[in-house]
Amino acid sequence: MELTSLKDAFIGLDLGGTFLKYALGTADGTIFYKNKIPSNAKKGGAAIFSAMFAAVADLLKQAESSNLKVKAIGCGSPGAVDFDRGKIIGNTPNLRDWADADIRGRLSSRFHLPVWADNDANLMALAECRYGAAKGYRYVIALTLGTGIGGGIFIGDELYRGARFAGSEIGHMSIKYDGIPCNCGGIGCIEAYASAPAMVKSYIEKLSRSDLPIPKTVNTELVFAQAQQGQMEAISVIDETCHYLGAAIGNVVNIFNPEIIVIGGGVADAGDQFIAQIWQQTQKYAMAAALRGVKLVRAQLGNNAGMIGAIALAADYYKLSAAKQQE
Ligand SMILES: [Zn+2]
Numbered sequence: 001m002e003l004t005s006l007k008d009a010f011i012g013l014d015l016g017g018t019f020l021k022y023a024l025g026t027a028d029g030t031i032f033y034k035n036k037i038p039s040n041a042k043k044g045g046a047a048i049f050s051a052m053f054a055a056v057a058d059l060l061k062q063a064e065s066s067n068l069k070v071k072a073i074g075c076g077s078p079g080a081v082d083f084d085r086g087k088i089i090g091n092t093p094n095l096r097d098w099a100d101a102d103i104r105g106r107l108s109s110r111f112h113l114p115v116w117a118d119n120d121a122n123l124m125a126l127a128e129c130r131y132g133a134a135k136g137y138r139y140v141i142a143l144t145l146g147t148g149i150g151g152g153i154f155i156g157d158e159l160y161r162g163a164r165f166a167g168s169e170i171g172h173m174s175i176k177y178d179g180i181p182c183n184c185g186g187i188g189c190i191e192a193y194a195s196a197p198a199m200v201k202s203y204i205e206k207l208s209r210s211d212l213p214i215p216k217t218v219n220t221e222l223v224f225a226q227a228q229q230g231q232m233e234a235i236s237v238i239d240e241t242c243h244y245l246g247a248a249i250g251n252v253v254n255i256f257n258p259e260i261i262v263i264g265g266g267v268a269d270a271g272d273q274f275i276a277q278i279w280q281q282t283q284k285y286a287m288a289a290a291l292r293g294v295k296l297v298r299a300q301l302g303n304n305a306g307m308i309g310a311i312a313l314a315a316d317y318y319k320l321s322a323a324k325q326q327e
Contacts, residue, residue: 009068010314011059011113013052013075014120014306017041017094017147020048022055023307024062024070027315029131033062034307044097049106056111073113074314075103076120076306078148080166086117089165093183094147116317120144122159122168123309124299125152128262130312132300139258142299143170143249144265148183149191153256171195175247190248194241196220196267202240206233224270238274246281253286253294264299272298 009032014021016039023034037055040047056073063070079092086104103117118126125134125142134140140154151170153160161167171191172184179188192198196219203223207214210233215222226234249261263275279296286294301308 007067007069008071009063009066010311010318011056011070011073012307012310012312012314013055013073014123014310015039015048015052015075015077015095016120016306017078020051020055021303021307022059023304023311024059024066024068025308025311026068027312027319029308029312031304031308031311032066032068033059034304039095041095041098045101046097048095048098048101052103052107053110056107060111070113072314072318073107073111073115074123074310074312074317075107075115075117076123076310077101077103077117078120078150080164081117081119082165083116083118083161084165086115114314114318114321116313118159118310118313119150119152119161119165119168120306121150122152122161123313124150124264124301124305125154125262125309126159126312127301127305127309128264128299129154131308132305133262133297134260137260139256140260140262141170141249141252141256141258142262142264144299145194145245145263145267146196146265149195150265155256170248170252173248173251175244175251190244194244194248199223199237199241199267203234203237206236220267220270224274238277242274242277243281245278246283247285249278249282249296250285253282254290257290258294260295260297262297262299264301264305268298269302 012023019036020039021036023031025031040051080089082089088101091099104115107115121144128134138157142152144150149171151168153168172189174188175190176188180192182189182192199220200218223234227238275298
């Protein structure tokens with residue numbers, strides 16, 4: 001079997017609660033084509049697989065017209081993913097009927113290509129380590145702030161998945177032992193306090209206690225915009241969010257003593273002031289020795305990180321398996 005050459009390409013799928021993002025790229029991180037379609041998350045497993053099949057078919061057609069040969073598929077999904085088998089473990093709250101979905105089995109039998117699947121936050125972390133904000137670092141914590149809070153952990157260049165592939169769920173670290181219940185079944189998780197929906201909920205509660213009207217559409221962009229204008233309710237939501245995140249990240253720093261922490265996801269787009277405020281809080285919770293030299297930075301690859309990470313995963317493991325077969 002030949003090893004990867006320039007013409008070899010890889011497919012990256014990034015499954016989310018709203019969109020399935022997909023791209024065609026090479027092992028060096030170049031993206032040739034990308035697109036997104038509804039992920040059908042609320043319609044259930046069969047519809048989600050239909051979206052995936054359509055995405056891969058589109059990419060194979062694109063590859064053919066660009067003289068690229070697709071060698072493997074990488075796929076990121078929310079939830080715990082059995083990396084050895086390419087299958088979801090148990091339920092995922094935002095995807096209906098996605099329990100135990102056999103991503104590798106379904107995609108490889110249809111397209112006759114090798115398939116690797118991993119947790120979406122792990123792939124965002126992989127992309128940022130390889131091509132983005134954490135390039136060149138070996139001890140990395142990545143957090144995605146959005147509808148949920150995802151985590152990815154690199155220890156000495158290696159993605160840490162846990163003994164049964166369910167680790168690195170930083171979003172489900174409890175920061176209040178008697179706090180509010182979380183979607184995961186836990187209590188007081190950072191996701192229940194500092195995710196985008198949690199910020200929105202807290203903002204609406206604060207508005208309803210004030211004389212201010214509650215706008216029809218409230219999202220985190222609005223909260224940040226109002227804070228910029230000096231509105232106390234919005235400022236206090238952001239202060240609290242940074243405080244929660246700082247406490248969680250401080251714990252993570254104490255446990256992992258990373259070199260760098262990368263914050264991505266939609267909420268991180270709020271800007272550098274937000275990141276600086278999280279860092280200020282983090283310093284209150286982390287021990288001096290663990291905190292020394294640590295950097296807290298914004299992710300660089302934005303919305304593309306999941307797809308780029310999925311392509312990198314497919315390229316890495318394709319090369320590994322090709323090398324193994326040559327031995
Ligand atoms: Zn939780």
